[in-house]
Amino acid sequence: MNKKAVCFDMDGVIVDTMRHHVEAWRHAFNINGYDHEELIFYLREGMPGKKTIVDVFNHSNVEVNEELIERIYVQKRDYFKEHAQYEFIEETVSTLIALSDKRIPIAVVTGSRKEFVSEVLSKLPVTFDIIVTGDDVKEGKPSPEPYLLAMDRLSFKPSEWLVIENAPLGIQSAKSAGAYCLAVETTLEEKYLKEADQIIRPKEMLLQVKSLIKGMK
Structure with missing residues:
Protein backbone atom coordinates (compact mmCIF):
# COMPACT_ATOMS: atom_id res chain seq x y z
CA MET A 1 0.00 0.00 0.00
CA MET A 18 -8.37 21.37 21.13
CA ARG A 19 -8.76 21.78 24.88
CA HIS A 20 -8.38 25.54 24.40
CA HIS A 21 -10.94 25.57 21.59
CA VAL A 22 -13.36 23.64 23.78
CA GLU A 23 -12.76 25.98 26.71
CA ALA A 24 -13.47 28.96 24.45
CA TRP A 25 -16.65 27.38 23.08
CA ARG A 26 -17.96 26.61 26.56
CA HIS A 27 -17.18 30.15 27.71
CA ALA A 28 -19.02 31.73 24.77
CA PHE A 29 -22.10 29.55 25.24
CA ASN A 30 -22.07 29.97 29.02
CA ILE A 31 -22.09 33.77 29.00
CA ASN A 32 -25.15 33.57 26.78
CA GLY A 33 -26.96 31.27 29.19
CA TYR A 34 -26.20 27.86 27.69
CA ASP A 35 -24.06 25.09 29.16
CA HIS A 36 -22.73 22.07 27.27
CA GLU A 37 -20.36 19.27 28.19
CA GLU A 38 -16.93 19.19 26.56
CA LEU A 39 -17.68 16.13 24.43
CA ILE A 40 -20.29 18.10 22.46
CA PHE A 41 -17.50 20.27 21.07
CA TYR A 42 -14.84 17.60 20.69
CA LEU A 43 -17.19 15.64 18.44
CA ARG A 44 -17.65 18.71 16.21
CA GLU A 45 -13.96 19.40 15.75
CA GLY A 46 -13.24 20.51 12.19
CA MET A 47 -16.71 21.94 11.60
CA PRO A 48 -16.73 25.66 10.66
CA GLY A 49 -17.37 27.95 13.63
CA LYS A 50 -20.85 29.23 12.83
CA LYS A 51 -21.97 25.80 11.65
CA THR A 52 -20.77 24.41 15.00
CA ILE A 53 -22.98 26.87 16.84
CA VAL A 54 -26.05 25.97 14.79
CA ASP A 55 -25.36 22.26 15.14
CA VAL A 56 -24.99 22.49 18.93
CA PHE A 57 -28.30 24.34 19.21
CA ASN A 58 -29.98 21.82 16.88
CA HIS A 59 -28.62 19.01 19.06
CA SER A 60 -30.33 20.65 22.05
CA ASN A 61 -33.54 21.37 20.09
CA VAL A 62 -33.12 25.10 20.71
CA GLU A 63 -34.04 27.67 18.06
CA VAL A 64 -31.34 30.24 17.36
CA ASN A 65 -31.18 33.50 15.40
CA GLU A 66 -28.38 35.06 13.37
CA GLU A 67 -27.65 37.70 16.01
CA LEU A 68 -26.94 35.08 18.68
CA ILE A 69 -24.89 32.98 16.27
CA GLU A 70 -22.70 35.96 15.42
CA ARG A 71 -22.32 36.98 19.07
CA ILE A 72 -21.23 33.52 20.21
CA TYR A 73 -18.89 33.20 17.23
CA VAL A 74 -17.11 36.49 18.00
CA GLN A 75 -16.97 35.79 21.74
CA LYS A 76 -15.46 32.36 21.17
CA ARG A 77 -12.90 33.69 18.71
CA ASP A 78 -11.87 36.57 21.00
CA TYR A 79 -11.60 34.34 24.08
CA PHE A 80 -9.46 31.83 22.20
CA LYS A 81 -7.14 34.53 20.87
CA GLU A 82 -6.67 35.98 24.35
CA HIS A 83 -6.25 32.78 26.36
CA ALA A 84 -5.02 30.00 24.10
CA GLN A 85 -1.56 28.60 24.63
Missing part, protein backbone atom coordinates in the same frame (compact mmCIF):
# COMPACT_ATOMS: atom_id res chain seq x y z
CA ASN A 2 2.26 2.79 -1.26
CA LYS A 3 0.92 6.26 -0.58
CA LYS A 4 2.71 9.22 -2.16
CA ALA A 5 1.63 12.24 -0.09
CA VAL A 6 0.49 12.91 3.46
CA CYS A 7 -2.12 15.36 4.67
CA PHE A 8 -2.39 16.39 8.32
CA ASP A 9 -5.21 17.94 10.25
CA MET A 10 -3.81 20.70 12.48
CA ASP A 11 -5.70 21.08 15.77
CA GLY A 12 -5.24 17.92 17.80
CA VAL A 13 -2.82 16.36 15.30
CA ILE A 14 0.02 18.84 14.81
CA VAL A 15 -0.67 21.12 17.74
CA ASP A 16 -2.36 20.56 21.09
CA THR A 17 -5.08 23.22 20.89
CA TYR A 86 -0.38 25.62 22.68
CA GLU A 87 2.36 23.07 22.32
CA PHE A 88 3.28 20.97 19.32
CA ILE A 89 2.68 17.23 19.44
CA GLU A 90 6.22 15.85 19.39
CA GLU A 91 5.41 12.61 17.56
CA THR A 92 3.80 14.56 14.72
CA VAL A 93 6.72 16.97 14.44
CA SER A 94 9.11 14.00 14.18
CA THR A 95 6.93 12.51 11.45
CA LEU A 96 6.81 15.80 9.55
CA ILE A 97 10.59 16.12 9.66
CA ALA A 98 11.06 12.55 8.42
CA LEU A 99 8.66 13.13 5.53
CA SER A 100 10.29 16.43 4.63
CA ASP A 101 13.76 14.84 4.67
CA LYS A 102 12.53 12.23 2.17
CA ARG A 103 10.88 14.95 0.03
CA ILE A 104 7.44 13.41 0.49
CA PRO A 105 4.76 16.06 -0.21
CA ILE A 106 3.01 17.20 2.97
CA ALA A 107 -0.19 19.19 3.36
CA VAL A 108 -2.33 20.70 6.10
CA VAL A 109 -6.12 20.70 5.92
CA THR A 110 -7.78 22.46 8.83
CA GLY A 111 -10.96 24.27 9.73
CA SER A 112 -9.02 26.94 11.62
CA ARG A 113 -8.74 30.51 10.37
CA LYS A 114 -5.88 31.39 8.03
CA GLU A 115 -4.44 33.92 10.49
CA PHE A 116 -4.05 31.33 13.26
CA VAL A 117 -2.83 28.64 10.87
CA SER A 118 -0.06 30.91 9.59
CA GLU A 119 1.01 31.70 13.15
CA VAL A 120 1.21 28.02 14.13
CA LEU A 121 2.90 26.67 11.01
CA SER A 122 5.53 29.40 10.96
CA LYS A 123 6.98 27.90 14.15
CA LEU A 124 7.55 24.45 12.64
CA PRO A 125 10.89 23.32 11.17
CA VAL A 126 9.26 22.18 7.90
CA THR A 127 7.51 23.83 4.97
CA PHE A 128 4.17 22.49 3.77
CA ASP A 129 3.52 21.99 0.06
CA ILE A 130 -0.21 22.69 0.46
CA ILE A 131 -2.21 24.54 3.12
CA VAL A 132 -6.01 24.57 3.16
CA THR A 133 -7.73 26.55 5.92
CA GLY A 134 -11.30 27.16 6.92
CA ASP A 135 -11.18 30.43 4.97
CA ASP A 136 -10.47 28.58 1.71
CA VAL A 137 -13.61 26.44 1.45
CA LYS A 138 -17.37 26.90 1.22
CA GLU A 139 -18.09 23.72 3.14
CA GLY A 140 -15.90 22.51 5.97
CA LYS A 141 -15.53 19.02 7.36
CA PRO A 142 -17.30 16.54 7.22
CA SER A 143 -17.68 17.61 3.58
CA PRO A 144 -14.88 16.20 1.39
CA GLU A 145 -14.29 19.66 -0.08
CA PRO A 146 -11.27 20.60 2.10
CA TYR A 147 -9.35 17.42 1.29
CA LEU A 148 -10.37 17.42 -2.36
CA LEU A 149 -9.06 20.98 -2.65
CA ALA A 150 -5.69 19.88 -1.29
CA MET A 151 -5.61 16.85 -3.57
CA ASP A 152 -6.38 18.92 -6.65
CA ARG A 153 -3.17 20.87 -6.18
CA LEU A 154 -0.98 17.81 -6.83
CA SER A 155 -1.21 15.16 -9.53
CA PHE A 156 -1.77 12.19 -7.19
CA LYS A 157 -5.00 10.24 -7.11
CA PRO A 158 -7.11 10.45 -3.93
CA SER A 159 -6.22 6.82 -3.21
CA GLU A 160 -2.52 7.79 -3.14
CA TRP A 161 -3.05 10.17 -0.21
CA LEU A 162 -2.63 9.33 3.45
CA VAL A 163 -4.59 11.55 5.84
CA ILE A 164 -3.91 11.81 9.57
CA GLU A 165 -6.92 12.92 11.61
CA ASN A 166 -8.11 12.82 15.20
CA ALA A 167 -11.86 13.50 15.06
CA PRO A 168 -14.98 11.91 13.50
CA LEU A 169 -15.83 14.77 11.13
CA GLY A 170 -12.29 14.92 9.79
CA ILE A 171 -12.27 11.18 9.25
CA GLN A 172 -15.54 11.41 7.34
CA SER A 173 -14.14 14.22 5.22
CA ALA A 174 -10.96 12.30 4.37
CA LYS A 175 -12.77 9.05 3.58
CA SER A 176 -15.36 10.82 1.43
CA ALA A 177 -12.49 12.38 -0.52
CA GLY A 178 -11.10 8.90 -1.22
CA ALA A 179 -8.04 8.94 1.03
CA TYR A 180 -6.67 6.33 3.43
CA CYS A 181 -7.13 7.68 6.95
CA LEU A 182 -5.07 7.11 10.08
CA ALA A 183 -6.84 8.28 13.22
CA VAL A 184 -4.60 9.24 16.11
CA GLU A 185 -5.89 9.07 19.68
CA THR A 186 -4.99 12.53 20.94
CA THR A 187 -8.35 14.02 21.93
CA LEU A 188 -10.92 11.23 21.62
CA GLU A 189 -11.07 7.55 22.48
CA GLU A 190 -10.97 4.77 19.90
CA LYS A 191 -14.75 4.26 20.01
CA TYR A 192 -15.27 7.66 18.35
CA LEU A 193 -12.74 7.01 15.57
CA LYS A 194 -13.93 3.72 14.12
CA GLU A 195 -14.64 5.07 10.62
CA ALA A 196 -10.89 5.45 10.06
CA ASP A 197 -8.92 2.79 8.23
CA GLN A 198 -6.54 2.47 11.16
CA ILE A 199 -6.45 3.85 14.70
CA ILE A 200 -3.10 4.56 16.32
CA ARG A 201 -1.58 6.17 19.37
CA PRO A 202 0.72 9.17 18.88
CA LYS A 203 3.86 7.14 19.61
CA GLU A 204 2.98 4.79 16.72
CA MET A 205 2.63 7.53 14.11
CA LEU A 206 6.06 7.57 12.51
CA LEU A 207 6.30 3.78 12.26
CA GLN A 208 2.85 3.50 10.65
CA VAL A 209 3.52 6.33 8.21
CA LYS A 210 6.80 4.69 7.17
CA SER A 211 4.93 1.47 6.50
CA LEU A 212 2.46 3.21 4.21
CA ILE A 213 4.49 5.78 2.29
CA LYS A 214 6.38 4.99 -0.87
CA GLY A 215 10.02 6.02 -0.48
CA MET A 216 10.16 5.70 3.30
CA LYS A 217 10.88 1.98 3.63
